[in-house]
Amino acid sequence: MEISFTDIKQKFQGCGLKTTPQRAAIYDALLRSTTHPTAEELYAEVAPQFPMMSLNTVYYTLGVLRTSGLIHEVNIDHTRARFDANLSPHHHLICLGCQSIVDVIDPRLNRLTSPAGIPNDFEITSYQVAFRGLCGSCRRHTGRSINHSSPGLHPTTVKGGLHGKSS
Amino acid sequence: MEISFTDIKQKFQGCGLKTTPQRAAIYDALLRSTTHPTAEELYAEVAPQFPMMSLNTVYYTLGVLRTSGLIHEVNIDHTRARFDANLSPHHHLICLGCQSIVDVIDPRLNRLTSPAGIPNDFEITSYQVAFRGLCGSCRRHTGRSINHSSPGLHPTTVKGGLHGKSS
DNA sequence: TGCTAAATAGTAATTATTCCTAAACAGGAA
DNA sequence: TTCCTGTTTAGGAATAATTACTATTTAGCA
Structure with missing residues (x-):
């Protein structure tokens, strides 16, 4: 899935989100990934570009993107959250x-x-x-x-x- | 789902598990529950009968039952594991x-x-x-x-x- | 160019779960 | 039945993922 910085910026603006380099990089990494990475994995992926970046920022960013509906959380096991930008x-x-x-x-x-027997x-x-x-x-x-x-x-x-x- | 202590004991023996009052109570509570409780919730459910019981025992027991295939872990969110005895x-x-x-x-x-496009x-x-x-x-x-x-x-x-x- | 609210980075705190260990006990053998 | 042994339990400590707090920085608008 190819996407430009401008595209990302537009998506963010459409959700009322500020576009920062870190945020764009995290979202871009998730868009390009096919492995449904964890926060830690995304951090490792993006950290080389932003040596000062905090893991906290990854968590915060993922929370914001999730709340905006730009990404989904995939729950495979209870040990850690995984994310998916494929909507x-x-x-x-x-x-x-x-x-x-x-x-x-x-x-x-x-x-x-529609499944049978569910509350109507x-x-x-x-x-x-x-x-x-x-x-x-x-x-x-x-x-x-x-x-x-x-x-x-x-x-x-x-x-x-x-x-x-x-x- | 009604089940007697003897039934539980037989199930445990079939899996090579020792039958202890705590273990039977935890499994029974999970069998009777329809809410897919967490370890903590099962602990609260069983604790009145066993005031000395440790939450640790609940975790250990759930691990054993899961490994034996008697219960399943349901993953709804990443924050905590939930369990299901309905096989x-x-x-x-x-x-x-x-x-x-x-x-x-x-x-x-x-x-x-069978879904299309998966590795054969x-x-x-x-x-x-x-x-x-x-x-x-x-x-x-x-x-x-x-x-x-x-x-x-x-x-x-x-x-x-x-x-x-x-x- | 400033302003302001949002974002970042760092540290500390929280929560669920696992690890470790000594004591207790279930279940088979004698 | 009684003894033995490996499993189970309970308790405390440790770990891992995530969230909370906060000062500083910055994006985006006026």
């Missing part, structure tokens, strides 16, 4: 071995029907599917054993292909 | 206002087709849909405004009913 509807593929997160872009997943005064504004399993590399290294200490694993085996019969 | 496939409805989590049980959601050596073992929005109570109190500081919100508006065409 288009997409889903995630999470490796339980190495905790990596890959974007899943499949339009079919954006057309789920609940207004759903979005939904997201998290696929979990083991990436090729982790399968080879761990002999396909699943790390049960990782979060959210369900016993449902999905295998190579999920079956798509309509109930 | 049957289900999904979650998350209120961005009050952070409450309600189970979504809809068989149609358990038959998603990735083995998916489970998936879970997180629906986000505002519960009735929070909508009334906040005037339907969505709290953008909450995690993972996507701009896709889902409204009352998602449309289920099979693109």
Whole structure:
């Protein structure tokens, strides 16, 4: 995703945010990243350009961008927050071995029907599917054993292909 | 979900776990709960029965139960872990206002087709849909405004009913 | 060019969780 | 039943991520 400084500035202005070099660099780093980095990782990414920059600034900036809706927080495990500047509807593929997160872009997943049995005064504004399993590399290294200490694993085996019969 | 002490003991034995009163109480509390409590909340729930019990024991126990596959960790936000003893496939409805989590049980959601464009050596073992929005109570109190500081919100508006065409 | 509110950087504080260790105990063996 | 041993517990200390506080700096407007 290529984006110029001017583009970033316009986005920030559109949200009523001041444009500072640090802020632009953090946002740019997140836009270019595909790994859903943590605050610390973004800090490491941007720090070379701004040796005086504080990790605090990264946290503050991420908070501001999140509140403005320019980025999303992705919660894979409870230990640390990860961030995503990709606002288009997409889903995630999470490796339980190495905790990596890959974007899943499949339009079919954006057309789920409304779930049954939910309170009718609940207004759903979005939904997201998290696929979990083991990436090729982790399968080879761990002999396909699943790390049960990782979060959210369900016993449902999905295998190579999920079956798509309509109930 | 009703379960006797003997049932719990059998489950523990099946996993090679010793049965202690504290452990059984923690697991039982989680089985009876529908709110996906945190370690602290479970501690508060069980503490009256065991005044000497340490919060540490709750953490240790939850770790053991998770490793044994008896419970799951649910990650809604990065601030703290939440737990779920309901192992049957289900999904979650998350209120961005009050952070409450309600189970979504809809068989149609358990038959998603395999997502396109993922690495073909990735083995998916489970998936879970997180629906986000505002519960009735929070909508009334906040005037339907969505709290953008909450995690993972996507701009896709889902409204009352998602449309289920099979693109 | 100034003004002012917002942003930055630094330090300290907080919160959830994990680590460490001695004492207690569950469950199998004798 | 009683003993043994490894697991579990409880308590305190340590760690890691994040937030709070604050003085200084700066972006963006008048």
